[in-house]
Amino acid sequence: MAAVAVRTYGLFIDGHWIERDQNLPVRNKYTGEVIGYVARATRDDVERAVTAAQRAYRENPLPPYRRYEILKRASELIRERKPELARTIAAEAGKPLKEALAEVDRCTQTLEISAEEAKRIHGEQVPIEAAPGAENRLAFTLRVPVGVVAAISPFNFPLNLAAHKVGPSLAAGNAVVLKPATATPLSAVHLVQALADAGLPPGYLNLVTGAGGEVGEWLLADPRIAAYTFTGSAAVGERIKAASGLRRVVLELGNNSATIVCSDADLDLAAARCVRGAFANAGQICLSVQRIYVQRPVYEAFLEKLVAETRKLKVGDPLDPDTDVGPMISEAEAERAEAWIREAVERGARVLTGGRRKGPVLEPTVLVDVQPDMKVVCQEVFAPVVSVVPFDDVDEAIAMVNDSFYGLQAGIYTRDLNTAMKAARRIEVGGVMVNEIPNWRVDLMPYGGVKGSGIGREGPRYAIEHLTDLRLVVFNL
Ligand SMILES: NC(=O)c1ccc[n+]([C@@H]2O[C@H](COP(=O)([O-])OP(=O)(O)OC[C@H]3O[C@@H](n4cnc5c(N)ncnc54)[C@H](O)[C@@H]3O)[C@@H](O)[C@H]2O)c1
Numbered sequence: 001m002a003a004v005a006v007r008t009y010g011l012f013i014d015g016h017w018i019e020r021d022q023n024l025p026v027r028n029k030y031t032g033e034v035i036g037y038v039a040r041a042t043r044d045d046v047e048r049a050v051t052a053a054q055r056a057y058r059e060n061p062l063p064p065y066r067r068y069e070i071l072k073r074a075s076e077l078i079r080e081r082k083p084e085l086a087r088t089i090a091a092e093a094g095k096p097l098k099e100a101l102a103e104v105d106r107c108t109q110t111l112e113i114s115a116e117e118a119k120r121i122h123g124e125q126v127p128i129e130a131a132p133g134a135e136n137r138l139a140f141t142l143r144v145p146v147g148v149v150a151a152i153s154p155f156n157f158p159l160n161l162a163a164h165k166v167g168p169s170l171a172a173g174n175a176v177v178l179k180p181a182t183a184t185p186l187s188a189v190h191l192v193q194a195l196a197d198a199g200l201p202p203g204y205l206n207l208v209t210g211a212g213g214e215v216g217e218w219l220l221a222d223p224r225i226a227a228y229t230f231t232g233s234a235a236v237g238e239r240i241k242a243a244s245g246l247r248r249v250v251l252e253l254g255n256n257s258a259t260i261v262c263s264d265a266d267l268d269l270a271a272a273r274c275v276r277g278a279f280a281n282a283g284q285i286c287l288s289v290q291r292i293y294v295q296r297p298v299y300e301a302f303l304e305k306l307v308a309e310t311r312k313l314k315v316g317d318p319l320d321p322d323t324d325v326g327p328m329i330s331e332a333e334a335e336r337a338e339a340w341i342r343e344a345v346e347r348g349a350r351v352l353t354g355g356r357r358k359g360p361v362l363e364p365t366v367l368v369d370v371q372p373d374m375k376v377v378c379q380e381v382f383a384p385v386v387s388v389v390p391f392d393d394v395d396e397a398i399a400m401v402n403d404s405f406y407g408l409q410a411g412i413y414t415r416d417l418n419t420a421m422k423a424a425r426r427i428e429v430g431g432v433m434v435n436e437i438p439n440w441r442v443d444l445m446p447y448g449g450v451k452g453s454g455i456g457r458e459g460p461r462y463a464i465e466h467l468t469d470l471r472l473v474v475f476n477l
């Protein structure tokens with residue numbers, strides 16, 4: 001594949017790309033080479049972006065059919081630009097090319113579904129005359145945009161998770177200021193360009209790149225922003241909730257996802273899917289399989305299959321179409337995960353495969369004999385590391401799954417309907433996958449967490465509920 005050309009990208013404010021003197025390098029996460037530069041926004045730039053968004057939303061409201069047309073066209077443009085976009089994602093995020101291609105496909109879906117949802121936003125008539133004293137009144141609700149939305153996205157799905165914020169926000173009639181992750185801003189540049197090329201009027205989508213904390217804090221300080229839609233770590237999510245006061249927040253945060261494998265499960269399927277779930281994107285997925293609880297009679301057999309499947313993975317350059325596991329987002333992050341493995345081993349855990357690191361690349365690692373209070377179990381590891389723990393009965397497994405600060409999605413493999421329903425009812429998460437790994441997601445479904453995994457739901461239809469207000473209109477006839 002051809003190399004990604006080195007270019008400098010400006011900020012996108014009020015329909016124009018604006019160059020800046022100060023720029024930040026974006027690196028290929030495998031080789032470390034610079035693949036592009038993005039502008040480092042100043043506080044004035046952020047203020048100008050919010051002003052442009054507010055003006056667009058107030059002075060140039062977009063009818064739903066235009067929102068539909070623009071989002072639909074942007075989805076088509078993303079599809080046409082798939083090869084370049086996938087290479088950008090692979091290089092800037094270190095994501096294996098085959099997964100990067102899949103992310104581009106998902107982004108086309110996210111924008112297309114957002115387009116369709118733009119045509120389905122409506123209020124309802126309220127039977128107000130049922131109240132004494134309300135005779136001759138007619139009442140109905142309107143679903144109205146909240147106004148200016150700040151969209152703050154993470155590094156691990158730099159295209160599709162930005163689209164999950166921008167698509168529903170625009171579908172709902174809002175204007176957006178997008179701040180992508182500092183490590184992976186180039187995919188967001190392409191997303192913004194596709195929407196501009198699709199005919200989005202100036203001001204409706206503004207891109208401010210730069211140092212994450214800096215730009216993020218300026219956005220939090222601007223009272224003209226009505227809602228923050230954020231995907232990222234629990235620590236930053238808590239900061240956004242604390243700083244946003246009475247304004248609205250949608251927070252999609254982390255997890256230490258668990259999968260239960262019962263003794264009646266299809267072990268080949270469960271092992272193959274758990275390997276995929278644990279090591280896709282080098283484990284840097286909020287839904288990554290991190291804890292696997294296996295019923296004791298099949299524990300050894302499952303482990304054997306899991307380790308054999310893990311050893312088949314090809315580790316290396318994400319731009320190589322055959323690579324299964326690429327680098328982590330930085331060497332520092334790989335060192336952090338390696339230290340967590342070391343700490344577990346010092347306390348009695350055993351590494352069945354993997355565990356070694358070379359620069360930002362950490363080998364896919366399977367751990368056993370772990371304890372519940374080890375970091376690799378109780379915190380979000382966000383690395384290619386999975387721990388396997390035996391259990392005797394399913395109630396015990398459900399209790400271990402629930403013994404977590406987080407609650408995003410979970411999986412259970414069983415052929416028993418009652419066991420599956422017990423898990424679905426009792427596991428404290430936003431989504432339970434039966435005979436599937438917790439990673440399973442399609443972009444139209446309601447998706448989000450409970451507990452430390454966040455507030456609100458994404459998936460265009462559900463995100464739109466959070467990004468609109470219900471306004472009551474009463475006529476005295
Ligand atoms: N639940 C989900 O849907 C989901 C999806 C993807 C990633 N995640 C989580 O994201 C984390 C990894 O992503 P990350 O490292 O990019 O997360 P992060 O929290 O470090 O950064 C996320 C975004 O927040 C910005 N940011 C940093 N400081 C800020 C501040 N003070 N104010 C406002 N914004 C600020 C960053 O620049 C980035 O754009 C993991 O915890 C993962 O589980 C969750």
Ligand SMILES: O=C[C@H](O)CS(=O)(=O)O
Pocket residue numbers: 156157160161284285286287439441
């Ligand atoms: O990292 C978490 C993302 O939400 C993963 S996915 O987009 O749902 O696949």
